[in-house]
Amino acid sequence: MLLINCPWCGPRNETEYHYGGQAHVAYPETPADLTDEQWAEYVFYRDNPKGPFAERWVHSTGCRRWFNVLRDTVNYEVLAVYRLDEPRPALPQAGGNR
Amino acid sequence: MAEPTIDARVSPLAHLEERMRAATVTGARGVTLTEWPFLTMVNMRVDPASEAADRIGKALGAPLPRQCGDTSTSGPHTVLWLGPDEWLVLSQAEVTAVTSELREALGGDPGSVVDVSANRTTLELSGPAARQVLEKGCPLDLHPRSFAPGRAVSTTVGPIAVLLWQVDDGPTYRLFPRSSFADYLARWLIDAMSEYRGPEVP
Numbered sequence: 001m002l003l004i005n006c007p008w009c010g011p012r013n014e015t016e017y018h019y020g021g022q023a024h025v026a027y028p029e030t031p032a033d034l035t036d037e038q039w040a041e042y043v044f045y046r047d048n049p050k051g052p053f054a055e056r057w058v059h060s061t062g063c064r065r066w067f068n069v070l071r072d073t074v075n076y077e078v079l080a081v082y083r084l085d086e087p088r089p090a091l092p093q094a095g096g097n098r
Numbered sequence: 099m100a101e102p103t104i105d106a107r108v109s110p111l112a113h114l115e116e117r118m119r120a121a122t123v124t125g126a127r128g129v130t131l132t133e134w135p136f137l138t139m140v141n142m143r144v145d146p147a148s149e150a151a152d153r154i155g156k157a158l159g160a161p162l163p164r165q166c167g168d169t170s171t172s173g174p175h176t177v178l179w180l181g182p183d184e185w186l187v188l189s190q191a192e193v194t195a196v197t198s199e200l201r202e203a204l205g206g207d208p209g210s211v212v213d214v215s216a217n218r219t220t221l222e223l224s225g226p227a228a229r230q231v232l233e234k235g236c237p238l239d240l241h242p243r244s245f246a247p248g249r250a251v252s253t254t255v256g257p258i259a260v261l262l263w264q265v266d267d268g269p270t271y272r273l274f275p276r277s278s279f280a281d282y283l284a285r286w287l288i289d290a291m292s293e294y295r296g297p298e299v300p
Contacts, residue, residue: 008182009166009251013237016254061259062252063166063181 004069005081009062020056022046023068024088052079054088109135110219110277114284127294129225131287133280134272137220140187140196141180144209157203158187167249169263178250178263186214186261186274218261219280223287224270227294232271234290236262256286 002014028034028042047053053073058066070080070089080089111118111133122130144151146164155161159172163179170177174190189196193213200211223231229240235256239245250263260283261274275283 012253015237061254063184065181 002071002076002078004057004078006059006062006065007067007081007083008065009059012059012062016059016061017057018060020058020066023054023056050074052091107136109133110280111135111221111284114281114288117288118284121288121291123225123227123291123294127227127298129223129227129231129291129294131284131291132222133284134220134222136215138187138189138191138193138196139213139215139218139274140189140193140200141212141214141217142185142187142200142210143183144204144207146183148207148209150204150207150209153203153205154200157199167251169248169250171248178261180252180261217276218274219277221273221275221280221284221287222265222270223273224268226268227291228269228271231287231290231294232262235286238262240264255283258283258286 003011004014004017005011006017025042025046028038034042051072051074052070054068054070056066057069058064066084068082068084068086068088069078070082070091071078079091082089112135115133118131118133122128142154144154146162151162158170158175158177160170160175160177162177162185163170166179168179175196176188178186178188180186187196187200193215197211197213204211232240232255236253238251238253245264247264247266247269250261252259252261254260255262255273255275258275258279263272263274264270265272273283
């Protein structure tokens with residue numbers, strides 16, 4: 001069970017949240033000019049890193065707000081939590097802040 | 099002149115009233131479950147930093163709570179924090195009076211005031227064993243060191259999303275599930291309460 005620290009509600013169990021996929025996927029600047037391949041890239045293709053991954057979560061049974069989580073996909077450690085209007089934080093020291 | 103109206107509302111738990119009463123446990127491990135149907139609830143959204151938020155706070159008689167878990171009570175109104183720009187106003191006053199008062203305070207500013215009285219129903223769980231009953235299915239720490247009277251948070255009890263508000267030290271909790279989930283939650287609580295009828299197993 002992940003313990004995720006909602007920016008507004010504080011630490012809550014993973015069961016209170018829903019997952020929203022990769023964060024920082026920007027909408028195309030000129031959508032009309034995109035080829036099918038570029039659209040497919042935007043709509044379907046996502047990173048699958050081994051290690052820190054920025055992803056979106058929503059606190060669905062709490063404040064119902066979206067925010068970003070930096071999570072290590074190897075050991076599932078939540079490295080950082082930040083609001084949508086904040087930039088992706090620089091990585092904490094190796095090994096996280098346990 | 100008031101128009102004659104017929105109150106044909108049926109509460110989501112009217113059919114369980116008898117079972118909830120029968121589930122009452124008395125004594126040192128006592129716990130009771132009751133429904134308070136048709137309470138006035140108004141959902142309100144406004145930018146907390148705006149002047150409209152101040153005007154609404156004045157209209158309600160107490161500033162809007164700013165932190166998760168905080169509530170503010172003034173006269174017939176209690177305001178519960180739902181999100182950084184969202185609140186639930188519970189009131190003993192009549193719903194049209196509350197909404198019109200809040201809409202007036204909001205004025206033309208961005209925000210919304212919506213009557214959601216039918217969205218949720220109210221369950222009151224009280225008695226010395228009430229906290230133990232909730233702890234069977236609530237992931238939050240309800241111990242007095244971290245949860246106290248006047249705190250209200252959105253969370254889950256069993257699989258049901260509820261707004262949980264502790265009213266007093268009894269302890270008395272009020273749970274606000276969505277109407278369509280109320281039947282399941284009431285049955286879940288009745289089941290959870292049943293063990294306190296017997297002697298404590300060491």
